[in-house]
Amino acid sequence: MPLSRRHAFACAACLALAPRSSPRAAGPGAPTSLDAAGALRRLMAGNARFVADQPHPAAPQAERRRALAQGQAPFAAVLGCSDSRTAPEILFAAGLGELFTVRVAGNGLAATELGTLEYATGSLGVPLIMVLGHEGCGAVAAAVQVAEQGLMLPFALMSLVDAILPAVSEAKRGNPNDLLDAAVRVHARRTARALRMASAGIAARVADGRLRIVAAHYDLREGAVSLLDD
Numbered sequence: 001m002p003l004s005r006r007h008a009f010a011c012a013a014c015l016a017l018a019p020r021s022s023p024r025a026a027g028p029g030a031p032t033s034l035d036a037a038g039a040l041r042r043l044m045a046g047n048a049r050f051v052a053d054q055p056h057p058a059a060p061q062a063e064r065r066r067a068l069a070q071g072q073a074p075f076a077a078v079l080g081c082s083d084s085r086t087a088p089e090i091l092f093a094a095g096l097g098e099l100f101t102v103r104v105a106g107n108g109l110a111a112t113e114l115g116t117l118e119y120a121t122g123s124l125g126v127p128l129i130m131v132l133g134h135e136g137c138g139a140v141a142a143a144v145q146v147a148e149q150g151l152m153l154p155f156a157l158m159s160l161v162d163a164i165l166p167a168v169s170e171a172k173r174g175n176p177n178d179l180l181d182a183a184v185r186v187h188a189r190r191t192a193r194a195l196r197m198a199s200a201g202i203a204a205r206v207a208d209g210r211l212r213i214v215a216a217h218y219d220l221r222e223g224a225v226s227l228l229d230d
């Protein structure tokens with residue numbers, strides 16, 4: 001997809017070059033002081049607050065907005081699904097400016113998602129990317145139906161599902177009781193692995209410890225996010 005790839009990197013470049021003096025186009029602020037381990041602890045602590053139904057101690061929104069107009073310094077990026085039940089800021093009890101989120105049905109990695117995460121790591125200095133799959137994902141369910149029943153989908157939808165089909169095949173080889181659940185977990189792991197090697201910039205940051213990429217699973221009923229083994 002050369003056109004979308006060009007578009008993705010053009011956008012990232014625009015964002016990186018946005019003048020910091022303009023409030024409407026504020027670029028990066030000083031990056032977060034957290035390392036990957038600290039960022040992961042903060043994410044999981046936020047999720048624990050969410051699971052416990054504790055209120056998020058966010059700063060007053062007007063004050064926070066004014067501070068963020070000078071620049072952003074998110075402490076983590078999340079590549080998650082567009083599903084309305086999986087908004088990262090809510091699941092991790094995070095406030096404005098804390099998470100850099102990329103959401104697409106089925107949390108797959110195409111050129112636009114990669115370009116966005118390149119910006120998060122290269123320009124904003126985000127030390128952690130979480131690939132977040134979730135229980136009952138409709139996009140993964142569609143991929144299972146395509147693989148198992150020959151379901152046909154319109155072209156654009158099929159392009160989303162195509163990216164998930166290898167995870168369905170891998171999950172099926174494990175002969176799971178619940179193919180959908182297994183495919184969701186395998187897909188998140190595969191996407192995290194692919195992301196680690198998807199670009200020279202990201203690979204270099206992973207290699208020297210400036211960036212960690214983890215896969216995780218969100219339980220719709222309990223609200224808990226669980227890390228997945230590599």
Ligand SMILES: [Zn+2]
Nearest residue numbers: 081083137138
């Ligand atoms: Zn989903």
